[in-house]
Amino acid sequence: MSPAEALALGAFLPYRLSVLASRMSRELSLLYAERYGIAIPEWRVIAVLGQHEDVSADFVCVKTDMDKVTVSRAVARLLEKKLLLRRASSTDRRRSMLRLSSAGRRVYADIVPLARSYERRLLNALDHEARAALERALGALETQLGIGASDPAAP
Amino acid sequence: MSPAEALALGAFLPYRLSVLASRMSRELSLLYAERYGIAIPEWRVIAVLGQHEDVSADFVCVKTDMDKVTVSRAVARLLEKKLLLRRASSTDRRRSMLRLSSAGRRVYADIVPLARSYERRLLNALDHEARAALERALGALETQLGIGASDPAAP
DNA sequence: CCTCGATAGTTGCAATTGAAACTATACTCG
DNA sequence: CGAGTATAGTTTCAATTGCAACTATCGAGG
Numbered sequence: 476m477s478p479a480e481a482l483a484l485g486a487f488l489p490y491r492l493s494v495l496a497s498r499m500s501r502e503l504s505l506l507y508a509e510r511y512g513i514a515i516p517e518w519r520v521i522a523v524l525g526q527h528e529d530v531s532a533d534f535v536c537v538k539t540d541m542d543k544v545t546v547s548r549a550v551a552r553l554l555e556k557k558l559l560l561r562r563a564s565s566t567d568r569r570r571s572m573l574r575l576s577s578a579g580r581r582v583y584a585d586i587v588p589l590a591r592s593y594e595r596r597l598l599n600a601l602d603h604e605a606r607a608a609l610e611r612a613l614g615a616l617e618t619q620l621g622i623g624a625s626d627p628a629a630p
Numbered sequence: 631m632s633p634a635e636a637l638a639l640g641a642f643l644p645y646r647l648s649v650l651a652s653r654m655s656r657e658l659s660l661l662y663a664e665r666y667g668i669a670i671p672e673w674r675v676i677a678v679l680g681q682h683e684d685v686s687a688d689f690v691c692v693k694t695d696m697d698k699v700t701v702s703r704a705v706a707r708l709l710e711k712k713l714l715l716r717r718a719s720s721t722d723r724r725r726s727m728l729r730l731s732s733a734g735r736r737v738y739a740d741i742v743p744l745a746r747s748y749e750r751r752l753l754n755a756l757d758h759e760a761r762a763a764l765e766r767a768l769g770a771l772e773t774q775l776g777i778g779a780s781d782p783a784a785p
Numbered sequence: 786c787c788t789c790g791a792t793a794g795t796t797g798c799a800a801t802t803g804a805a806a807c808t809a810t811a812c813t814c815g
Numbered sequence: 816c817g818a819g820t821a822t823a824g825t826t827t828c829a830a831t832t833g834c835a836a837c838t839a840t841c842g843a844g845g
Contacts, residue, residue, distance in 0.1 A: 480742060481680055481681050481742075482681070482742045482745060482746065484678060484681060484694075487745065488654070488753065489654035489658050489745075489748070490674075490677075492647055492651035492654060492768075494695045494772075494777055495651070495771055495775065495777070496644065496650070496652070497651070498777065499643070499644035499647060500644060502775075514801085516801095522637060522642075522645075525636055525637060531823075531824095532823075533824080538639065539639075539649075540652070542803060542804090543823080543825095544803060544804085545801090545803080546824090547824060547826090550824095551825090567810075567811070567822095568810060569809065569823040570810095570824085584635065587635060587636075590644075594642060594644065597644075597774060599774075600770040600773065600774035605767050605770065606767075608763030608764065608767060609764065609767040612756055612760050612761075612767070613646055615756050615760065616650055616756075617646070617650065619751075619752060619754075620650065620657075620752075622649055622650070622653065669831085671831095686794095687793075687794065688792085697832080697833060698795095699794090699795080699796090699832075699834085701794090702793095702795060702796090703832095706795090722793085722840075723793095723840060723841085724792065724793040724839065724840045725794085725840095726794085787844105787845090788843105788844095789842100789843090789845105790842090790844105791841080791843100792840085792842100793838100793840080793841095794837105794840105795836105795837080795838080795839100796835105796836085796837075797835090798833100798835090798836100799832100799834090799835105800833085800834100802829100802830080802831070803828105803829095803831095804829095805827090806826085806827075806828100807826075808824085808825080808826095809822100809824090809825100810821105810824105811820105811821080811823095812819105812821075813818100813819085813820080813821095814818095814820100815818090
């Protein structure tokens with residue numbers, strides 16, 4: 476009630492990031508969702524596999540910070556759509572190795588420029604120095620939260 | 631596939647913010663969810679009403695960037711829990727004016743310090759200058775996305 | 786003033802989500 | 816080796832979510 480103890484939501488970091496992030500994810504998904512019929516978790520799986528070939532679903536979980544259930548289902552849908560290939564790991568039969576099919580690579584190649592240009596548009600609001608500062612700040616916050624700390628190559 | 635065209639997810643702004651934000655919201659909710667039996671949308675409604683008395687649900691939507699359905703249901707749950715008071719606006723009977731009950735204000739007063747100290751812990755990762763830079767960068771991104779642009783006093 | 790389009794808020798319904806339980810496989814230690 | 820524990824991934828189930836349709840009220844133009 477009294478202004479002294481009121482929390483200014485508009486200046487509260489977790490809240491601000493939450494609003495920014497959900498706005499961005501939503502706007503970004505407009506660029507690919509309908510056109511390619513893929514949802515946000517599916518795009519994230521594709522994005523990881525575009526960078527890393529032959530990784531496990533678990534690796535995707537770590538990389539995207541998504542729940543393993545979410546990943547499992549996204550993978551299932553992508554398999555149905557033939558955008559992904561899965562084969563059992565030869566060394567560990569619990570694990571499966573995932574990679575994009577050629578159709579999946581095409582989708583990835585289509586979406587990446589859209590994603591990049593969306594990001595560019597966002598970053599246009601910042602001058603070079605501000606960008607670098609944002610970069611550093613995000614890195615520090617990620618470290619603080621233990622995000623991206625482990626980068627197990629490609630198990 | 632080729633590194634030249636691969637999108638580095640770990641350096642992609644929308645993705646980084648998304649991971650940071652969901653991590654923060656989750657950790658923060660651990661501080662109040664069980665203890666007070668309130669979910670994230672409910673906390674957000676409380677947070678707005680802690681700042682602004684006698685505002686409409688619609689105002690809460692704008693402030694929190696939440697869907698009006700989400701807000702409607704959060705309000706309903708908070709009314710059940712007697713943390714909120716609602717009365718019809720005298721000038722516009724579609725609108726209702728919301729405010730925290732005294733129990734609601736107690737919950738708010740309890741949670742605010744927890745939220746602040748969580749934020750402080752996060753920001754400890756940043757020196758003063760980095761904090762200011764982050765501040766500016768977030769402001770610029772918000773402007774770019776048209777967030778918080780409208781601040782209709784307290785309709 | 787009365788109809789028509791806009792707005793506040795709620796409800797129905799279908800899809801998404803995650804916690805917990807389950808299956809199957811791998812690793813460890815006695 | 817064999818029992819017990821850990822891990823990868825899937826399934827089940829209940830809760831959350833959001834779009835779309837609905838109700839109620841408001842305000843503007845004929």
